[in-house]
Amino acid sequence: MDNQRITIQKEPQHVILQDGRDILSLALLDREDPFKRVVAWNNLPKKQDTQTWDVLKRKWPEATKIIDMGFSDQGEVNLESVLAQQPDIMIAQLRAKPALEQTGVINSLKKLNIPVVFVDYELHPVENTANSVKLLGTVLNQEQRAKEYTDYYQQHLARIQQVAAEVKNKPTVFIEPIAGNTENCCFTHGHNGWGALVEAVGGKNIGSKLLPGSAGFVSMEQIIAMKPDVYIMSGSKRPNPSVLPFGYGGTPQEVNATFSKLLARNTFQNIEPVKEGKVYGVYHHFYNHPYNIVGMEILAKDLYPQKLQGLDPTADYHQIITQFTQIPDDPILLSYAYKKP
Incomplete structure (x- = not known):
């Protein structure tokens, strides 16, 4: 999403979610348990969409035990508590990249060989949503499941855009x-x-x-x-x-x-x-x-x-x-x- 190339040595098993709403992307990939790799996150569903959080924690009650690091878009986080979870990778929203750079979070993770993968559903949602899911599918070794969803996504998008194109x-x-x-x-x-x-x-x-x-x-x-x-x-x-x-x-x-x-x-x-x-x-x-x-x-x-x-x-x-x-x-x-x- 940010035109950067990163190298991931092995399939990540310990993931940080800078924006907890990305759990809905993991639900497309790690379908049996989207929380199984998550070791720390900013639990935005609990803060902003409590009904969705209630649905998720009812199915996966272990999710309530994951450390909520309160990771804001301003890059404010207790990095020590996050690093104590021994993460392999951080998934972050592209909109938060400037703040994560300015506060030194990305640099701190880089020194520890913890790559940051950026996804985006907000800044450029049409261009980046399907590509974000594909990217996560590659990172998490779930390419086929990512393709199943993104094929569906593109088919439905093409239908409504065709109708829109016909309107003068x-x-x-x-x-x-x-x-x-x-x-x-x-x-x-x-x-x-x-x-x-x-x-x-x-x-x-x-x-x-x-x-x-x-x-x-x-x-x-x-x-x-x-x-x-x-x-x-x-x-x-x-x-x-x-x-x-x-x-x-x-x-x-x-x-x-x-x-x-x-x-x-x-x-x-x-x-x-x-x-x-x-x-x-x-x-x-x-x-x-x-x-x-x-x-x-x-x-x-x-x-x-x-x-x-x-x-x-x-x-x-x-x-x-x-x-x-x-x-x-x-x-x-x-x-x-x-x-x-």
Whole structure:
């Protein structure tokens, strides 16, 4: 992912996960037990997506004993406690590379002959997700399992991109990640994360046009003036009840109630897609997720509902879980379409 070549002397048996959400990639490869090699990690599922963590630890209870090193994107970590686990390799997110270099973490690991492998599902998700899974398949000696999933991924991506290519007038989209999590409106992504996923399915992302960086706020007045064709909000179950509770254990009734509150925000009714009933919701964590093909399918269906009537993203998510992992196939709520009264 970072154009570096590394040499791995033997198949790694002791792995550090700088971003614990990468356990979902390991679930595609070490299907019987994705935690079996993990000796230290930043348990982000526990912090940010507790329902997913509950599903994982129910299947693999030994995961609760793995040291949680609290490895932030700023490179803050107690390196001694991590090194005490005698790791063979660290898997890290590409977005964290600058901080890991600046804080000396990479250099410290290099001196101990512990290579760092970078993966990416957020900065350039369409270009890098399948390649990241392939890379991990090579590193962990699970090439065939990686290929099985990435073949599926590429086939589904090609389908929705073909539909998008046939649309002449590309829809303009405003996407609000973790809608309702802050008093300020409205937070959005630029060319990365959700912005990149919107662009991958042919949408014109407002955040990409207005933001100088990867994320930031766009005023309600700007959104109204730009007249987006579609407005999308992401969310997941969190302590904040104002956020859309998508994910494992979510119910349509809960999402509908929260959706109504979000639509009642000040001047929100003046946004064009709210007037026209083109407002949608999606599970937030697809913005940085090896199964983000499902997120792209949801977005594509929101943007081209007539052309993709037969597409069932939730069924595809369950297919990924049952065909390519051994994660329990629990009920999950991934999307919502606002129905104008």
